[in-house]
Amino acid sequence: MARHTVLGKGPIGRTLARHLADAGHEVHVLSRSGPRPGSPARTEVASGGSVAHHVVDGADADALTTHARGSAALFNCVNPAYHRWVTDWPPVAAALLTAAERTGAVLVITGNLYGYGAGNQHMHEDDAPATRETKGRVRARMWADALARHEAGALRTTEVRGSDYLGPGAEAHAHAGPRMLTPLLAGKVLRPVGSADQPHTWTYLPDFADALVRAAELPAAWGRPWHVPSPEPLTLRQVAERFAAAAGAPAPRISPVPVAVVRALGLVNPMMREVAAMTYQFTEPFVADDAASRRALGLQPTDWDTIVARTLAAHRADHPGPVATRP
Template identity: 50%
Template sequence: MGKHVVVGSGQVGTHLAAKLVAQGHEVVVVTRSGRGPDGAVKVAADVADQARLTELAKGADVLYNCVNPQYHRWLTDWPPMAASFLAAAESSGAVLVILGNLYPYGPVSVPMTEDLPLASTTPKMRVRAKMWTDALAAHEAGRIRVTEVRGSDYFGPGATDQSYLGERFIGPLRAGKTVPLVWPADMPHSWTYLPDVADALITAGGDERAWGRPWHVPTGAPLTFRQLGEKMAVLLGRPAPRMRQLPWPLLRAVGVFSPFLGELKHTRYQFVAPYVLDSSAFQRTFGVAPTPIEDALKATLDA
């Protein structure tokens, strides 16, 4: 058993820490608030404080970056935190596992594989791309060992209220009401199950074959909002749900007052055309598969 330091206790960090605790590891969870799952050592700290994070990572086998600052604050919050992670990983010798995302690829017209260029020109996406390229450069220089794990839009138990398949989707479906959608109902999209994300992070941190490159979380075949709603309705014993897409001009107008809605313009391309994640490299290399969609949706509804 080893020491694992999980920084961030959101929808991914909580699953990750709980799984590591269940496996018998020493787990330290670092957040601003000092919260975390039972069985873990919970520490309140500023992640951007390099000296403090370096102290907490001392003796760690793996250091996980599961932090998720508010999207509209990426330009200010990410650079000092990313530098802090690199310093802590270099000082401690811990494997740095970064929870990444697909945003740096930018708009694509093919299934996404890990060898796609990080071609997005949006400033916030460039920040995430630089985090990875800086970490990879440190790895190639022999200063640290690093990997990055990337998934598509999350769903599952513990998903935040910003999840497109969270309570704002499930609540009306349960009640037999029309489900309001931000995006088109019939566009294929890849969805990544939260427990599969945590499993992929653990695998990547503990297997040297994962180090020095990015990986995609095992993710099932793309499904539309309508297909997902129909599958959930069957599990709930309800008729297929009605869906209504909210007008884009209305969302843009409301976005003036809501930071979250205001940022949707940067990710709209992901939902108005097919958005498909190819995770075959991870599945083939480590011999794992995504959780079957029916099992994943049942666990989501039960939660």
């Protein structure tokens, strides 16, 4: 059993913590709010592993160091509000670098595909950052700073990059989470942003956790980024059709929100302004190549039938209610 520290308790952080605990590890989850209301600060699982929650400011390097000391890996699973990345990310990223240097824990960064930028319709880990968008630049700078410390011998790090995620535990804002499933199962119109007919890579949350853990424990994975092994790309329409068929719900009715409308909303809403900047992900192909990571990490993605079945079961457990029937 090893000790691991996870900063952040969003969908990825929670999935990762449970994955590690189920493998028998001692997991310490750090967040600004601690355990969820009504939940214990520490829980044990049948495997002998445990998850303990601590209230910690992610920008406090001393606090991160204290909690990460003795950890095999320090996982960055934080995700600030979209419109606050420029202000909120740099101090957290700097604190994590300091804590990794002080403790010797492998810093494993939960990354995304924003740094590649628009127009890169088939992304590879070796592609140079080309984004002109603010959030992508923030993420690209974070990885560049971590890699520079790694190459200088100050710490050990890797970044695991996933696409839009889905699966048990996905929250309301996820494109293929409750935002899609709730109206789909009720037979209502889906309102995705931009388009529902461009090929898109989707990352299953448990596969994300698998890749983070494997990258942390494999020295050959350190010093470079990896894409989470993900199933074959599907359009959002195809994803919705698979879920509808599995649930016995009517075929999806889809009416995308035009990009122009999202941009107009962004004039008065900072969050929508940042969403508008990312609409290229759904108005052009958005596909991540994971061949290198499958070979290096020794992982294969979960198949679509399993993803749909498990995600649908989890959604129904969290959102009980009747499902619209096919005519």
